[in-house]
Amino acid sequence: MNAERLVMGFAILILGLVLISLSSLPAASYGALVLIGPFPILVSSDYGTAAFLVLLAFALIVIVQLFRWLR
8 A cells, every 4th residue: 555645534534623613604504425445434414415325325335245246
């Protein structure tokens, strides 16, 4: 694994979290999706965002499985 890419990924993640916390929009909704293998980890600020992330996780898992099956 490339250490520079790992550090850059964490830096982008921390920058995003800082920007969300400094946001001046109190009604903004946010969410995050982390896929570790076939297991999704979801974090969201409201139900609508969580529902969207569940659908996105399902779609991504199906796409990955299709690519593995077609290989």
